[in-house]
Amino acid sequence: MDARSVMSDFAIETKGIGKCFGSVVAATDIDLCVGSGQLLALLGPSGCGKTTVLRMLAGFEPPDEGEIWIGGRCVSGPSVWVSPERRRIGMVFQEYALFPHLSVRQNIEFGLAKFNDCESRLQEVLRLVGLEGVRDRMPHELSGGQQQRVALARALAPRPEVILFDEPFSNLDTALRTRVRQEVRQILRDAGATAIFVTHDQEEALSLADQVAVMMDGRVIQSDRPERLYRRPQTHQVATFLGDANFLPGTATGDSVECELGSFPLMEPREGEVEVMFRPEDLILTAAEDGMGTIVERTYFGHDQMLRVQFQSGTLLRSRLVGCCRGLDTGQRVHVHVGTPMMAYPSRYGCPVASVST
Numbered sequence: 001m002d003a004r005s006v007m008s009d010f011a012i013e014t015k016g017i018g019k020c021f022g023s024v025v026a027a028t029d030i031d032l033c034v035g036s037g038q039l040l041a042l043l044g045p046s047g048c049g050k051t052t053v054l055r056m057l058a059g060f061e062p063p064d065e066g067e068i069w070i071g072g073r074c075v076s077g078p079s080v081w082v083s084p085e086r087r088r089i090g091m092v093f094q095e096y097a098l099f100p101h102l103s104v105r106q107n108i109e110f111g112l113a114k115f116n117d118c119e120s121r122l123q124e125v126l127r128l129v130g131l132e133g134v135r136d137r138m139p140h141e142l143s144g145g146q147q148q149r150v151a152l153a154r155a156l157a158p159r160p161e162v163i164l165f166d167e168p169f170s171n172l173d174t175a176l177r178t179r180v181r182q183e184v185r186q187i188l189r190d191a192g193a194t195a196i197f198v199t200h201d202q203e204e205a206l207s208l209a210d211q212v213a214v215m216m217d218g219r220v221i222q223s224d225r226p227e228r229l230y231r232r233p234q235t236h237q238v239a240t241f242l243g244d245a246n247f248l249p250g251t252a253t254g255d256s257v258e259c260e261l262g263s264f265p266l267m268e269p270r271e272g273e274v275e276v277m278f279r280p281e282d283l284i285l286t287a288a289e290d291g292m293g294t295i296v297e298r299t300y301f302g303h304d305q306m307l308r309v310q311f312q313s314g315t316l317l318r319s320r321l322v323g324c325c326r327g328l329d330t331g332q333r334v335h336v337h338v339g340t341p342m343m344a345y346p347s348r349y350g351c352p353v354a355s356v357s358t
């Protein structure tokens with residue numbers, strides 16, 4: 001089996017790509033694999049190198065090292081360079097980048113110049129994004145969500161191998177963002193498109209992507225399915241970046257760990273001092289006068305509430321409760337139970353990784 005047939009399993013694959021700007025290592029040793037029709041989110045804090053990776057994929061930035069394969073074809077490598085316009089990539093930017101002086105139809109047709117049957121493809125993508133009724137409108141006559149769909153239609157129209165999204169929803173207000181990103185996901189699914197999108201919003205990444213690659217300091221530090229990433233963060237940093245987390249010191253002995261909340265089985269056998277991570281929604285409180293903790297703060301959010309519980313030792317934990325929590329208010333003593341199988345976490349202090357399951 002030659003290299004090409006191996007690579008053809010993925011719509012996009014990078015092998016050890018990296019980029020430095022002077023002394024700044026923007027991205028290093030990036031290995032990504034995205035299967036055909038899959039959505040990958042590149043998630044990380046500002047400055048971690050997400051956009052640099054996207055720009056290398058698009059061909060706007062030549063990597064210093066490594067290879068990029070798109071649709072089974074090497075487009076960037078030690079002796080290979082395929083220019084951006086020949087990579088069969090569609091781009092959707094944060095600011096949509098629609099031509100303001102062109103109508104919806106003309107914006108979409110822009111990428112279809114080489115198509116013989118331009119009109120039928122135009123109708124097809126307009127139908128896909130649900131904009132048949134506004135084809136002759138100008139961009140300023142559309143809502144933010146509609147403009148985003150035009151940008152998506154324009155990117156999809158020439159049937160690219162991959163679509164790259166650079167923070168595509170950050171210009172939309174909160175209510176619209178949730179709706180538009182679900183629409184975009186459905187459109188990409190219907191089109192069978194492969195996509196990579198960059199975001200620093202963990203909720204967006206977890207709710208949209210089939211796979212999330214978490215970047216920190218120029219590296220992909222964990223890449224996995226959203227559920228697995230959330231339940232099994234491999235470092236303290238990933239655990240906190242993906243959501244709320246409580247950490248308790250513990251002592252691991254083989255396949256169990258002992259900490260202030262009790263004893264728990266470990267997913268992977270460990271020995272010695274570890275940090276055990278508990279998501280707030282996994283901590284269940286029951287009112288009890290002989291309880292081990294006291295509720296010291298209650299914050300109500302409507303759909304749920306966050307309760308801070310202090311133990312006699314001084315330890316503070318956060319518990320997120322959904323629904324009616326009668327009797328659970330500030331000053332109440334409580335028992336704390338771990339409701340669901342918990343995940344492992346590495347200690348910040350170089351201790352072994354502890355994986356907890358029940």
Ligand code: ATP
Nearest residue numbers: 021024025026045046047048049050051052053200
């Ligand atoms: P953000 O979410 O803020 O857009 P990012 O994760 O996309 O950030 P990059 O834009 O890829 O991060 O930048 C990674 C690092 O490389 C940063 O330290 C940035 O300052 C640096 N960098 C990016 N482009 C250049 C450039 N053209 N010249 C010099 N440094 C650059």
